[in-house]
Amino acid sequence: MIRVRDARKSFGKNEVLRGVSLDVKKGEVVVILGPSGSGKTTLLRCINFLENADDGELTIGDLSVRFKHATKREILSVRRRTAMVFQNYNLFNNKNALENVMEGLVTARGIPVSEARETAKRELDKVGLSDKYEAWPSQLSGGQQQRVAIARAVSLNPEVILFDEPTSALDPELVGEVLAVMRDVAREGITMVVVTHEMSFASDIADHVVFMDGGVIVEEGTPREIFTRPKEQRTRQFLDRILLKYDYAI
Amino acid sequence: MTFDASYILVSLKVALRYLHVTLLLSVIPLLAGIALGTPIAVCRKFRMRFTSQAAGVLIPTLRGIPLVLYVLILNFLILKPLDMLAQHYAWADRLRMMNSIHIGIVAMSAYATVTISETMRSALNSVPDGQYEACFSVGLTRGQALRRIVMPQALAFAVPVLCNNFIGLIKGSSIVYVIAILDVLNGAMSSAQINYRFLEAYIAAALIYWVLCISVERASWLLERRLRRHRAELTTRG
């Protein structure tokens, strides 16, 4: 279970998060929608302490920390309960696919190498990369790199995986393979918080959809509520714009 | 005065006897520079309190000082207090706990630390922020991230620059001439003191430095190719 209470964050004068509260139940898939600059990526990065939020509180399972007063050890234990999938993959450039998955297991978790290797192989198999164990990141396509990144996140068996626009940097023809892998992950019952513009993923897979704008949560509910009966004007405008674009693409 | 190439050989023989001095004066500073310069660069990269501010002011300042001044000033700062002590306590002879080679090594090391800390800083900056973030996201500590992911990548950037720094140190070591250390240059000159063949002696010394520098350049090229394994495949993939 993840709970964020009143997260606030400013970059200089720019207030990016103006008190965001979010609850994610165990096994739930939460999709965060919103126009660019709405603070959704910042929220995700704050949960993983890649940004230090100015105020607010974070609870992951039995661990509760104040964003502002988190100690180094608390930050590390938050990070060890979460995993992140980045927009531009961020695979370790000096490690091959297998080593990329093993790194967190061996170095951060202290799991023996042989055991970690088995886990890593299993996870890479699940994302359909059983033939790419030895490949360097530079030898993989964007879609393959992102699948390794997902395997890397899943292998850590975290309480939640944070997806930060995982398909935005991909060529259109590679989006499908990554979304398919994400669907599998969701089916395994892993808790996910996903920032994305993929409406099909949001409506098919999400248990809960959150719409953010201007640093606050404007509206949240089930996909059906948000997509068919949005209450707020801003939500409606955003969906109209996105779905229109979506229609054109078809 | 005419030119007689045979005297080059004479000087070469003498100068080569002092090859180890030139190597000591460049290899030890290189290692010291890496050992001391890397932590400085890390402090600045992670904006450690106090150390990074101090280094941020000191390093760009010290970088402006030419090597010859490091040698002259440190020579003075190390020898003079010892002389004064010797006078004060009326020691019979000049107290020389350090001979000039040691002073040369200290001065060259100070200079190398300043230069190499800048090399390592740009090497650390050459690794994209996303690599650090990915490390943190899988739960690595800062030290682990540095050791296992960032440094190996930074090294691929740093090696050719470090080799350039090394070449600079080899060439630069010749100016310990000003504090009368018998290195390759002064060795060659010592032969000219006898036969007055200065031009030939300088050419002999130049040849030795040239061969040393070319060897380092060559080694750098080979090393770089090995380190860029994962990058090389990027380019072949097109």
Place this chain on the structure above:
Amino acid sequence: MGKLFDIALVFEYMPAIFSRVSVTLLIVSVSVVGGTLLGFLLAAVRLYRMPLLNGAAVFYISFVRGTPVIIQMFIVYYALPILLSQVDININRWNKLYFVLISYALNNAAFMAEIIRSAIASVPVGQTEAAHSVGLSGFQALRRIVLPQAFCTAFPAFGTRVVGALQDTSLAFTLGILDMLGQAQAIGVRTYHVLEGYVAVALFFIAASLLLEKGFAWAGKKLLPNAG
């Protein structure tokens, strides 16, 4: 013998030492300007792979980059009179400063040649082809398309080299040139206070290096707005 270091003397010696700043500036400017001009020639030889000359240029650049500038200075000092006496020119009475100027210009030429050559080589062939495709001549393509782009690549390296050339001038005193460092040593011999003079010279180099670096960074931003 008095104190080890007297800060007041640093300022006392400054006027005398800084009065020789012109020598340092002369060496820097002649070596940079001369070096750049010669560097263009060398770079052209390398780029157009002129037979024979290309090999000589490679040899020359490698030698200069692989040997200490102090040795180059002495080689010029001893070799130039011998060479010129072959054509009956006697330069034995030349001021030593001329030898310094010549050797530093020759030294910088090698570094500048490499900066210029690699900058020009870094401009993609497609740029030249595109220039030809719209009807520009070879020279026009070079002058209007290739060189401006190469300039952007070369500028930061050029700045670094100028700072390097400034620092290299600190070795001229070994040939007996009375520049700032030579003056500091002369004062030291007279007064037994040599450290103060060295510190004054160091302060000049710190200030001049920082100034040049900042200047080039500023000019870089002004001249190359789209260079990132």
